[in-house]
Amino acid sequence: xxxxxxxxxxxxxxxxxSATLLALVAGIACARALGRRQGWLRDIxxxxxxxxxxxxxxxxxxxxxxxxxxxxAIGTWLHERLGIELIFTWQAAVIAAAVAAFPLILRAASAAxxxxxxxxxxxxxxxxxxxxxxxxxxxxxxxxxxxLAGALLAFARAMGExxxxxxVAGSLPGRTQTLSIAIYNAVMAGNDDDARTMVMxxxxxxxxxxxxxARVLGRRQVR
Amino acid sequence: MRIDxxxxxxxxxxxxxxxxxxxxTSEADVTVLFGPSGAGKTQTLxxxxxxxxxxxxxxxxxxxxxFDETRRIDVAARRRRIGFVFQDYALFPHLSVLHNVAFARxxxxxxxRLSRIAHAPADVREIIDAFxxxxxxxxxxxxxxxxxxxxxxxxxxxAARPGLLxxxxxxxxxxxxxxxxxxxxxxAVRARFGVPMVVITxxxxxxxxxxxRMIRFDEGVVVGDGRADAPAEPTTEAP
Numbered sequence: 001x002x003x004x005x006x007x008x009x010x011x012x013x014x015x016x017x018s019a020t021l022l023a024l025v026a027g028i029a030c031a032r033a034l035g036r037r038q039g040w041l042r043d044i045x046x047x048x049x050x051x052x053x054x055x056x057x058x059x060x061x062x063x064x065x066x067x068x069x070x071x072x073a074i075g076t077w078l079h080e081r082l083g084i085e086l087i088f089t090w091q092a093a094v095i096a097a098a099v100a101a102f103p104l105i106l107r108a109a110s111a112a113x114x115x116x117x118x119x120x121x122x123x124x125x126x127x128x129x130x131x132x133x134x135x136x137x138x139x140x141x142x143x144x145x146x147x148l149a150g151a152l153l154a155f156a157r158a159m160g161e162x163x164x165x166x167x168v169a170g171s172l173p174g175r176t177q178t179l180s181i182a183i184y185n186a187v188m189a190g191n192d193d194d195a196r197t198m199v200m201x202x203x204x205x206x207x208x209x210x211x212x213x214a215r216v217l218g219r220r221q222v223r
Numbered sequence: 224m225r226i227d228x229x230x231x232x233x234x235x236x237x238x239x240x241x242x243x244x245x246x247x248t249s250e251a252d253v254t255v256l257f258g259p260s261g262a263g264k265t266q267t268l269x270x271x272x273x274x275x276x277x278x279x280x281x282x283x284x285x286x287x288x289x290f291d292e293t294r295r296i297d298v299a300a301r302r303r304r305i306g307f308v309f310q311d312y313a314l315f316p317h318l319s320v321l322h323n324v325a326f327a328r329x330x331x332x333x334x335x336r337l338s339r340i341a342h343a344p345a346d347v348r349e350i351i352d353a354f355x356x357x358x359x360x361x362x363x364x365x366x367x368x369x370x371x372x373x374x375x376x377x378x379x380x381x382a383a384r385p386g387l388l389x390x391x392x393x394x395x396x397x398x399x400x401x402x403x404x405x406x407x408x409x410x411a412v413r414a415r416f417g418v419p420m421v422v423i424t425x426x427x428x429x430x431x432x433x434x435x436r437m438i439r440f441d442e443g444v445v446v447g448d449g450r451a452d453a454p455a456e457p458t459t460e461a462p
Binding site: 117119120122123124125126127128129130133136137138141142 | 272273302304305306307309313315326327329333334379380383
């Protein structure tokens with residue numbers, strides 16, 4: 001494989017892995033905050049948090065630009081206080097992919113935590129454990145399988161991110177040009193060989209992730 | 224030890240709504256909460272443990288107030304030092320018997336590296352011996368029989384060194400011969416570890432065998448109490 005294929009692939013893996021980690025932490029935290037609450041407020045909060053899943057990626061990219069750009073609320077603060085410019089960096093691609101992948105982890109984690117028997121958490125409390133320790137020692141170990149399956153889907157989604165990434169990170173070869181963007185560019189430029197290879201790589205990676213996710217979820221629950 | 228309970232809570236179980244209004248005092252080593260299912264016994268036990276919050280009232284153990292609605296006192300479950308044995312035991316399915324029993328004694332690091340019984344504190348080893356769990360330490364709860372699970376649940380609660388042990392229908396899931404044996408075991412545990420107990424049952428046989436003080440429940444209220452070995456006459460008067 002030539003550099004035109006390898007560089008975007010490695011960048012995509014780097015971006016997707018970072019984005020998944022980011023989305024994993026945020027997704028678990030939000031799933032835990034939503035917890036076993038019920039009612040209107042919870043439904044509204046969950047809907048808003050799931051929005052990135054259904055919004056067109058370009059809309060997502062637009063709002064990320066509005067927030068992170070030089071005139072944006074967060075972008076201005078980052079630039080003036082820390083001298084950081086996010087737009088057109090690979091870190092911006094990470095944020096775009098993380099936002100797009102976040103609802104997948106949130107959904108999976110919420111379902112997995114809801115499946116944990118309340119009585120087991122009660123038992124841990126009566127044994128003297130704080131809420132944090134109940135979470136670390138009981139809830140998370142019992143829910144990790146579902147969370148992990150969500151993380152794998154999130155990784156696949158992050159690998160395939162296109163629209164939002166293009167808007168906030170652009171398509172700088174070797175710096176922000178991820179696999180899915182490189183495929184688009186290759187097709188537009190008529191580099192059919194490169195395009196074919198990258199499409200195959202992308203396909204194999206996606207199938208592999210889905211197979212692993214199925215294995216993780218399908219393995220018989222130890223209960 | 225003296226247990227004072229005087230609590231109220233509006234409960235909803237499916238279509239049915241009823242008001243829990245429970246008041247009793249006991250200084251017995253073994254207090255038996257007796258009555259039909261759905262009478263509010265479990266809710267009372269959960270409230271004593273701090274796992275369910277009453278709407279009003281007071282819960283006191285000796286001089287220590289655990290809950291007082293008017294004074295806004297509600298001690299967290301983890302600080303009450305009250306052991307709870309759930310009806311279906313609620314053993315941690317992802318942990319071995321050893322890690323279940325020693326759960327409360329893990330120390331500061333949330334993931335204990337307690338790989339061998341030799342690393343367990345001396346009193347935990349004593350509890351494991353007392354319940355004859357030595358042979359199953361590496362097993363997981365789902366590999367145990369009903370009687371073994373109950374022993375693990377009891378051992379786990381005792382290893383936290385509780386000042387009071389609450390047991391919700393401890394024999395309900397067991398067949399009759401095993402039930403009689405574990406009743407004797409429970410009394411032996413009481414004698415050995417000297418921890419007072421509050422036990423829920425709807426089986427009159429349990430009441431006679433466990434002795435102590437009996438609090439009779441019906442429809443969310445205490446309808447009578449007396450010595451457990453001489454069950455009180457059924458009564459319909461409300462407190």
